[in-house]
Amino acid sequence: MSTLLDIDALQAAYGTSQVLFDINLRIQEGEVATLLGRNGMGKTTTVRAICGMMPARSGQISFAGKALTGLRPDLIARQGIALVPEGRQIFANLTVREHLVAFAANRHATGDPWTVAKVFAFFPQLAERQHHLGNQLSGGEQQMLAIGRALTTNPRLLILDEATEGLAPLIREEIWRCLASLRSAGQTILVIDKYVERLIALADHHTIIEKGRVVWHGSSAMLDADHDIWHRYLGV
Amino acid sequence: MTQLILEQALNGLQFGLMLFLLAAGLTLVFGIMDMVNLSHGSLYMGGAYFGAAAAQASGSFLVGVVVAMLGMAAVGVILEVLLLRRLYLRDHLAQVLATFALILIANDAVRMIWGPQPLLLNPPAALAGPVELFGFIYPAYRLLIIGVGLAVAVFLYLLISHTRAGMWVRAGAANREMAETLGVNVRQLFTIIFALGAALAAAAGVLLGPLLAVQVGMGENILILAFVVIVIGGIGSIRGALLGSLLVGIVDTLGRALLPTLLRATTAPEVAAHLGPALASIMIYLLMAGMLFWRPQGLFPARA
Numbered sequence: 001m002s003t004l005l006d007i008d009a010l011q012a013a014y015g016t017s018q019v020l021f022d023i024n025l026r027i028q029e030g031e032v033a034t035l036l037g038r039n040g041m042g043k044t045t046t047v048r049a050i051c052g053m054m055p056a057r058s059g060q061i062s063f064a065g066k067a068l069t070g071l072r073p074d075l076i077a078r079q080g081i082a083l084v085p086e087g088r089q090i091f092a093n094l095t096v097r098e099h100l101v102a103f104a105a106n107r108h109a110t111g112d113p114w115t116v117a118k119v120f121a122f123f124p125q126l127a128e129r130q131h132h133l134g135n136q137l138s139g140g141e142q143q144m145l146a147i148g149r150a151l152t153t154n155p156r157l158l159i160l161d162e163a164t165e166g167l168a169p170l171i172r173e174e175i176w177r178c179l180a181s182l183r184s185a186g187q188t189i190l191v192i193d194k195y196v197e198r199l200i201a202l203a204d205h206h207t208i209i210e211k212g213r214v215v216w217h218g219s220s221a222m223l224d225a226d227h228d229i230w231h232r233y234l235g236v
Numbered sequence: 237m238t239q240l241i242l243e244q245a246l247n248g249l250q251f252g253l254m255l256f257l258l259a260a261g262l263t264l265v266f267g268i269m270d271m272v273n274l275s276h277g278s279l280y281m282g283g284a285y286f287g288a289a290a291a292q293a294s295g296s297f298l299v300g301v302v303v304a305m306l307g308m309a310a311v312g313v314i315l316e317v318l319l320l321r322r323l324y325l326r327d328h329l330a331q332v333l334a335t336f337a338l339i340l341i342a343n344d345a346v347r348m349i350w351g352p353q354p355l356l357l358n359p360p361a362a363l364a365g366p367v368e369l370f371g372f373i374y375p376a377y378r379l380l381i382i383g384v385g386l387a388v389a390v391f392l393y394l395l396i397s398h399t400r401a402g403m404w405v406r407a408g409a410a411n412r413e414m415a416e417t418l419g420v421n422v423r424q425l426f427t428i429i430f431a432l433g434a435a436l437a438a439a440a441g442v443l444l445g446p447l448l449a450v451q452v453g454m455g456e457n458i459l460i461l462a463f464v465v466i467v468i469g470g471i472g473s474i475r476g477a478l479l480g481s482l483l484v485g486i487v488d489t490l491g492r493a494l495l496p497t498l499l500r501a502t503t504a505p506e507v508a509a510h511l512g513p514a515l516a517s518i519m520i521y522l523l524m525a526g527m528l529f530w531r532p533q534g535l536f537p538a539r540a
Binding site for chain 1: 400403404406407409410411413414415416417418419420421422423473538
């Protein structure tokens with residue numbers, strides 16, 4: 001296993017107000033990692049920094065051995081990082097099928113690449129609605145489409161920000177099932193969500209952020225064993 | 237009367253299609269980069285001058301059209317890379333000021349090169365005469381413009397709605413950051429769109445040259461109409477630009493042709509004489525105000 005994502009002492013700021021003080025995170029190829037923490041602690045900002053939407057003030061982000069810091073978002077995406085963003089960000093003026101065709105790529109020559117047909121097999125609901133526009137979908141369908149859209153770029157790292165936020169319980173279950181299935185197919189994933197039990201079952205290791213700093217890092221077993229951490233940092 | 241209406245409707249269609257050539261580029265620039273580009277009208281004027289000069293030098297109208305489109309596409313790329321790129325992240329006021337300055341510079345540059353007198357641009361000799369159409373006489377050249385406008389509309393429709401590049405354009409207009417996060421080089425895409433928009437504006441300028449005068453300042457009036465069009469159509473939408481252009485073209489042309497007659501038939505002559513032209517010239521603004529009141533996002537908004 002080789003290190004895919006390596007964030008070292010990352011600091012970032014919105015204007016003059018610093019939001020990330022010291023973020024360290026390492027994800028090996030094939031692992032599932034999580035970012036945990038209450039709202040407004042810097043999880044989304046960390047993701048934005050990885051994807052190049054937020055400049056790093058200092059520190060290093062490298063991906064598969066190459067430095068990402070300072071690269072444009074589209075170049076970072078082309079390195080093999082795909083984002084399922086908070087709020088899903090589905091294009092209102094593209095059909096479901098167009099979402100899956102427009103950004104499709106296989107830049108890292110994956111053996112069995114994601115195609116439109118494969119995404120439709122993975123999410124049969126999307127196949128039924130393939131000619132609908134993005135703004136005509138339910139929240140659950142939008143989340144499936146956001147995941148499908150990210151997968152068609154055949155990413156080496158899939159990032160999900162608030163994977164199940166705002167979804168009905170049944171749809172949430174389907175998203176968890178889909179993430180477990182991606183995991184067993186060997187997809188490297190970084191996921192943000194607030195259902196800690198689910199994340200413990202899904203992921204290998206967890207990083208807790210509070211006020212822009214990493215305050216805890218450990219394996220699923222360690223997090224499962226110490227519910228103090230849950231109360232202290234996650235408000236669960 | 238029917239003949240007048242039909243003829244004016246065709247004129248409206250022809251004017252609307254030319255407006256579309258301008259509005260198409262303008263709406264994409266505004267929609268994707270959130271950039272207010274007042275100098276779009278100068279690209280239209282530049283196209284007319286390039287075209288008229290090239291047509292005079294070569295004796296061929298077609299050469300004029302090609303030179304105008306290629307020349308203004310090149311000017312567009314230079315403008316975008318050297319100047320406009322620096323303005324995208326500024327607020328609209330800065331963009332308006334900078335591109336208004338470009339209008340003044342363009343007008344004076346044209347005056348320096350070609351002088352203050354309007355240039356003469358003749359339609360191609362084969363199309364200079366009229367043709368008979370459904371029993372009435374209509375200028376062949378105007379029919380050509382309608383044909384070209386429709387062809388460009390179909391081409392743009394296919395490009396935007398059936399190609400991956402078109403999907404990127406629409407995605408970029410709806411949510412630029414997300415499109416970038418999916419690997420689309422929006423900056424490069426935008427340079428290409430800007431060049432295409434400049435070429436289309438130039439085409440409109442040179443095609444309208446034989447009908448209107450090729451003169452300094454010709455871009456400003458039509459620019460205002462093009463902005464009305466994209467507000468009505470929905471900013472960032474090609475479909476909206478097409479429908480908005482046809483609406484504005486037909487309402488404006490028919491309003492000017494028919495309103496005075498209608499008023500004369502229904503009101504006192506002195507009222508009609510004053511009200512007719514005044515009302516006709518504000519018809520499209522009434523249309524826009526109505527649109528802003530009932531559907532402020534426009535007919536086909538690119539952003540949800």
